Amino acid sequence: MAKTKANRPKARLPRGFADRTPAEIRRTAAMMETIRAVYERWGFEPVETPFIEYADALGKFLPDEDRPNEGVFAFQDDDEQWLSLRYDLTAPLARMVAENFDRTPKPYKSYRAGWVFRNEKPGPGRFRQFMQFDADIVGAASPLADAEICMMAADTMEALGFAPGEYAIRVNSRKVLDGILSEIGLPADDPRRLTVLRAIDKADKFPLPEIAKLLGPGREDESGDFTKGAGLDAAQTETVLSLLDPAAERRISDDLAAIGDIVAGAGYGERVIVDPSVVRGLEYYTGAVFEAELTFEITDEAGRPVRFGSVGGGGRYDGLVGRFRGEDVPATGFSVGVSRLAAALAAREGESARQSGPVIVTVMDREAIPDYQAMTTKLRAALNADGATVPVEMYIGDSGMKAQLKYADRRNAPCVVIQGSNERASGKVQIKDLAAGKRAAEAIDNREEWVAARPAQIEVDADIATIAAAIREILT
RNA sequence: GCCGACGUAGCUCAGCUGGUUAGAGCGCUGGAUUGUGGAUCCAGAGGUCCCUGGUUCGAACCCAGGCGUCGGUACCA
Numbered sequence: 001m002a003k004t005k006a007n008r009p010k011a012r013l014p015r016g017f018a019d020r021t022p023a024e025i026r027r028t029a030a031m032m033e034t035i036r037a038v039y040e041r042w043g044f045e046p047v048e049t050p051f052i053e054y055a056d057a058l059g060k061f062l063p064d065e066d067r068p069n070e071g072v073f074a075f076q077d078d079d080e081q082w083l084s085l086r087y088d089l090t091a092p093l094a095r096m097v098a099e100n101f102d103r104t105p106k107p108y109k110s111y112r113a114g115w116v117f118r119n120e121k122p123g124p125g126r127f128r129q130f131m132q133f134d135a136d137i138v139g140a141a142s143p144l145a146d147a148e149i150c151m152m153a154a155d156t157m158e159a160l161g162f163a164p165g166e167y168a169i170r171v172n173s174r175k176v177l178d179g180i181l182s183e184i185g186l187p188a189d190d191p192r193r194l195t196v197l198r199a200i201d202k203a204d205k206f207p208l209p210e211i212a213k214l215l216g217p218g219r220e221d222e223s224g225d226f227t228k229g230a231g232l233d234a235a236q237t238e239t240v241l242s243l244l245d246p247a248a249e250r251r252i253s254d255d256l257a258a259i260g261d262i263v264a265g266a267g268y269g270e271r272v273i274v275d276p277s278v279v280r281g282l283e284y285y286t287g288a289v290f291e292a293e294l295t296f297e298i299t300d301e302a303g304r305p306v307r308f309g310s311v312g313g314g315g316r317y318d319g320l321v322g323r324f325r326g327e328d329v330p331a332t333g334f335s336v337g338v339s340r341l342a343a344a345l346a347a348r349e350g351e352s353a354r355q356s357g358p359v360i361v362t363v364m365d366r367e368a369i370p371d372y373q374a375m376t377t378k379l380r381a382a383l384n385a386d387g388a389t390v391p392v393e394m395y396i397g398d399s400g401m402k403a404q405l406k407y408a409d410r411r412n413a414p415c416v417v418i419q420g421s422n423e424r425a426s427g428k429v430q431i432k433d434l435a436a437g438k439r440a441a442e443a444i445d446n447r448e449e450w451v452a453a454r455p456a457q458i459e460v461d462a463d464i465a466t467i468a469a470a471i472r473e474i475l476t
Numbered sequence: 477g478c479c480g481a482c483g484u485a486g487c488u489c490a491g492c493u494g495g496u497u498a499g500a501g502c503g504c505u506g507g508a509u510u511g512u513g514g515a516u517c518c519a520g521a522g523g524u525c526c527c528u529g530g531u532u533c534g535a536a537c538c539c540a541g542g543c544g545u546c547g548g549u550a551c552c553a
Contacts, residue, residue: 221479445515
């Protein structure tokens, strides 16, 4: 059984993946429930697709025979067909709608949450598996649909606890961008168009002169690496940059104007903002594009300011369902980056109190374990009778009192129940409030006093109602 | 992908120009308390110095390649 050191596997997490902590799981679950409730209120219904799709259904990129896992995780089925792990929730939705097109009511409003996978270079806050929460409307070409998505996104942010000034839903239209690109003389199929769009997209990352370099000759980064630019001349660069200049005349397209009017009329004008520098999802968006951004600053553990920036985005993708049908199907949607938002919420809450652990019934005499067990069961029932969730457990390890208290401390138990033979004989139990004890201990700095003190420990009659009442007192 | 920095105990790190038994703080385990976590004191355990190869009498230290982490940049359908 014993393995030699050489063939023992190393316990290690794959790059770009993360184990999830209890705090994270609980926080995320609460957030997702909040988001779900907002979507339901707006009349969206849940629908889910599997993690795996045929590779050709996911997008224009088929896995390359030589590098099948570039960007997506892909593998071959036993019939040699390529399967991929989904990299977002939009492409699978498009597949599902296309496959069930005739029996789907339109406009079709649906939402879903789930893990998506990208085989890319991971970074802090950037994982190869992450959670998205999407809402989409398929079959509505009207700007009403785009506006509805934006307003619902604003409602979502507020339901999650962000005040109107702390976030913005920024909206633009690809039609504005297309207009300017045509104006500077780049034909529709010119590859430089993408380079220009990417440069504009970096406006929140670099100052304008750096953007100008990306539009023109190119830019050298801090490590000395060179990024090739779009090669525009000075006049073209000037025109593109005017888009980012608040003083310049505002460019706007019909769809964008309509969305602006609708949200203003609905009272969302402050929260949903028309902003020509929003680019996003360069390839498949065909009209409106949106982005949810946090506008406040927070500091990390080291005290440095962190900008969370974009925590969600989306847009109109009239071509995606159509890929399967040969005719465009209007569709628009929005995706919340759940993990990123959770990180932002956690950072904002700061060092929020760690969630309380279980009430622990300690084991003093091993021969009395049936008694402890019975007490634990009854206590669990009593403390949870009102539908609360109060974890209660009996210590099930093999160690002595000292280790049991240490265990309780590590579990962040609010209190422990102690009953030795003395207490049992007199029909009592000890209840020790660990948090209060910790506070009391800080005043003690010599051993004698320490040993003598039993801070924050009370003795009560050993009937369940009395014990439960004493514990409730500590829990509140 | 490209550029750069880094990789020593569970964690944060020290380790002088390559020289014998590789250190500290915190944490962990045990004891002071055979019925008590958290303060205090004492003791202890814990390391293929990321891996492989090379240079050298000798490598944690120098060189090459690999892996990993971090930062920048690119890509992100």
